[in-house]
Amino acid sequence: MELTGFDQFIGEFELVAPSGRVLQRSLVDFQTWDRYIHKLDKAFERLPMRRVKKLMAFSWSSRDFTAGKHRELKTNCSQLEQWIRKAFDHLPSKMQESFVDETLYTALKNEARTRLEANKTAKDLGQYFSPTTSINMLLDVVFALPIDVKNTLFLEPSCGIGNFFQPMIDRGVSRILGFELDPEVAKKASMINSAISVVQGNFLESSRQDNLTDDVIVIGNPPFSSSGPSDIVLDFFSHCAIEWKAKVIAFILPERCATDAYVETTRLVLGHVAYTCHHVAAIPDSHFDFKGTRINKPSSIVVFTRIQ
Incomplete structure (x- = not known):
């Protein structure tokens, strides 16, 4: 898994999967991994949020590093990329598959969006039911x-x-x-x-x-x-x-x-x-x-x- 950029306009990182497929993924995805892995292995390195925030300050591409631009981000990019690779290897096969397969990824995102909207509606209507x-x-x-x-x-x-x-x-x-x-x-x-x-x-x-x-x-x-x-x-x-x-x-x-x-x-x-x-x-x-x-x-x- 290679980290190749960040688009501030859409708020997503660009990665290249082992298959060569280019992926656009959000910080929420990595935070989900972080919480999941931490529940199973307290010793596993946490998501390096300081580096992530610096990488999300503006749009960039790994091609910029080759051109000598944004050198200050290169170390942060390398560290986050290492974390992503290690974390990905710790995920169960179903989570890995749903991350790299665009159809599965989109379906899961839509399900999550629907669930959040339903929860918001339930909260707005005060749907806290008595036992x-x-x-x-x-x-x-x-x-x-x-x-x-x-x-x-x-x-x-x-x-x-x-x-x-x-x-x-x-x-x-x-x-x-x-x-x-x-x-x-x-x-x-x-x-x-x-x-x-x-x-x-x-x-x-x-x-x-x-x-x-x-x-x-x-x-x-x-x-x-x-x-x-x-x-x-x-x-x-x-x-x-x-x-x-x-x-x-x-x-x-x-x-x-x-x-x-x-x-x-x-x-x-x-x-x-x-x-x-x-x-x-x-x-x-x-x-x-x-x-x-x-x-x-x-x-x-x-x-x-x-x-x-």
Whole structure:
């Protein structure tokens, strides 16, 4: 593997593979190698980032060295080239093949790009899903209240993949309405039980049907983001109370939403429709699922009940 240049405009190094094929590859590729090899062999030399940064300061070609230009880069180029050769030899055959084969390389890059875009969308939509342990802790508090399950609509305003549905069904709930903004996620949630109604749309734009006379109990794990013109958690509380006239609003929320100051702010937001804070408690071993990865994040259950 020969290092023959760097194009600052596209941010890629030029290499010549043993087959003679010219390759354009990014720093991310070498960083991926570095992390992979370091996990397997702590003694292996790390990617020489100081030299890499100097080599990325402007565009150059190994032909410049022959012409007497950029002599200060020659040693850096030689050292990085040695590292690339050694690192390449340490890679499994599949990683080697996907690096030198243009079709495989492009396919992997497209997959990575799609995955990053999906993760960004999930983060923007606050798709951190609650585990069953946290859900049951919340349901224990709700079902200790004097509620008529048969004559109550249980509303999940940001249902995600439907993690709350089965635990509620297990407690005798038969009427569940869920809202989910993401079409693909809503589709997954709707497949859990045909009796559950899942609406693909923005809960904050929803409205209670005029002919709905039963009590509404809201249970869920709304998006946590506090960015933007307003606090979305407070927006959810407000919409549940004003539009849906919920008898109970029970949420799993981040730690910041369980402070005395935040609870008081929530009470003031709901004050004109007369709600009281019924229960606040930290969740032990609090965590969420994000795209199949466990995310440890302190959280609490917060329950407000309507007093008139």
